[in-house]
Amino acid sequence: MARLDQTPKTVSIVDLSHDGRGVARWPEGDAHAGKTVFVAGALPGETVSVQQTARSRHFDEAKTLEVIAASPDRVTPRCPHFGTCGGCVLQHLAEDRQIAYKQQVLLDNLQRIGHVAPATVLPPLRGDSWGYRRxxxxxxxxxxxxxxxxxxxxxxxxxxxxxxxxxxxxxxxxxxxxxxxxxxxxxxxxxxxxxxxxxxxGEAxxxxxxxxxxxxxxxxxxxxxxxxxxxxxxxxxxxxxxxxxxxxxxxxxQLTFRMPQWDVDLLFRPLDFIQVNAKLNEAMIARALDLLDVQPGERVLDLFCGLGNFTLPLARASGDGAVVGVEGDAGLVQRARANAERNGLGNLQFFAADLAQDLAGQPWLKAGFDKLLLDPARSGAIEVLKQLPLKGLKRIVYVSCHPGSLARDAGWLVNEAGWTLREAGVMDMFPHTAHVESIAVFDPPKKG
The missing domain is CATH 2.40.50.1070 (OB fold (Dihydrolipoamide Acetyltransferase, E2P))
Incomplete structure (x- = not known):
């Protein structure tokens, strides 16, 4: 393995990578002039002195030694451990610029991977930016x-x-x-x-x-x-x-959290998945329900439903409609049912099913639905989307924790299945990190 060049070098930062590092090229006169280098702690528009930390065939990595010319978007990090701890990588970037960066990451992924673009970009959703991670x-x-x-x-x-x-x-x-x-x-x-x-x-x-x-x-x-x-x-x-x-x-x-807007109280266990940012979670649910626009009597399918984070508010808001939640973890399904009973909700059902496998024998798949909400893990939902009877659905709302898998799935829905990507936008579930949470709305193919 070639030895690293520890000589400090001055570079100009031209972009921000998907993981929040500055993007530059080694300057003229350098042995590797023109090669891409990712620089921790640097922002677009800055001139910085850096030291190489890793080398590979296609790119190098470096850390910032000194900011020679700072970006107007640079702020003083609040945490004394910033720059060492990997929990946050964007504390040095103004919060408004953080969310703009994440929005651009989403749009770039949709275009580059899915070859799609939303007709409308939704305004970003934001919640607590400090002390939020529960x-x-x-x-x-x-x-x-x-x-x-x-x-x-x-x-x-x-x-x-x-x-x-x-x-x-x-x-x-x-x-x-x-x-x-x-x-x-x-x-x-x-x-x-x-x-x-x-x-x-939890709450208490x-x-x-x-x-x-x-x-x-x-x-x-x-x-x-x-x-x-x-x-x-x-x-x-x-x-x-x-x-x-x-x-x-x-x-x-008992560990619980409450969502007062829907008079819902969720009980969970210590290793269960819950959304990390409580205030953003409530704003996200409100936006998802607004975009889904459930009408009286409609049936809604909630895939990857977990403990019922979306399902229970959906059931509360849908009135005389019916809601079905499906989740791969049987323990979560059991606790989701208990949460429904705990909240006095009788207009919903829960099923356990591995949504990445063959679903042909699943009874809920044949029930027929008007609206679909899905909130998959990082791997996305392409396997289940290809198996769903999409014909007859009036709308799909897709909540995503990974813009790459959302872009892939959006590309299939639009370019293969004929749906329209009506709206998409980001939600700042993890402020000061490079994590991008987003939501997208799809309308069905036009008849005729």
Missing amino acids: KGRFSVRRVEKKDKTLVGFREQDPRFVADIAECHVVVPQLGFKVAELGALVDGLDARRDIPQIEFIA RTALVFRHLQPLSDADKARLEAFGAEQGFAIFLQPGGIDSVQPLSGEAP
Whole structure:
């Protein structure tokens, strides 16, 4: 492997990459003049001094040493760990420009991958930009050279755990107690046997799930219990797979979040998927329901429904209509049914089905629907879209967490199935990161 050139070099940043790094080319006179280099911590329009950090055949990587000429869009990062921690990569970019960048990423993906463009670009949806992250996973690593146990997100170099004392995007009840959490783990007998701590915040309690590779001593359990009582956290242990999660002691506390606009209260478990940004989630649901425009008596299909995040508000809003939710995780389906009963909703049904597999034998697929809502994982929904009886549907609303898979699926819907991409826009579920959440509306082929 060729050695890296550690000589500081001056480059001009011309663009922002999909992962939030500046894009430049090595200058004339350099041995690799013209080769693309991705620069962490740099913004378009800037002149920066950089140092190479990685090399490959088609591009190089570098970090910013000094900003020689700053962009007018540059702001001072709020978090002292910015630049090392990989949890946020855009804190140095003004928030208005962050959302504009994400919108351009969406439109570029739709054009480049799907060969489509929306007739209308929806105004961006925004929620809380600090202290919003109510679900996530901290990595844990005992570093003997530092005589310290690190708890945090991965560094920008993902081989390492960031040494952080606070996090400004995690919910405040936890984000400003990361140092205490690290000290807790460092004081455990099992400090070398805990690889991760998952967190999830409900309305009343925040739960911490400690993954441990060896059984915990009674002394460690007592330390964890005392920490939970002192800091107000519900402590769970995970000795094995996701089904092994159990409360440290006693009965598991109820974890819930409420969506008052629809008078819906969702109960969830510590490792269940919930949208990370509570306020943005409510705004997203409101927009999805508005775009779906369910009329009296219509039947709505909600695919990848999870715990019923969209399904339950849909059922509440649809009046005498019927709503069907389908999800691949049977445990989530069971809890979605319980949530429907908990909220007194009788006009909906839930089914468990792997939506990436053959669905020919699924009874719900033959029921007939007027509207379709889908919110797939990063891999998208192309397999299920190709199996759905699209004829007869009046509208599709597609919520996406990955612009590339949305663009691919939009391309198929428009260019193969004849639908129209009426509207699309971004939603800032993860401020200060390069993550792009979006929503798109499709209308059916015109008759005749």
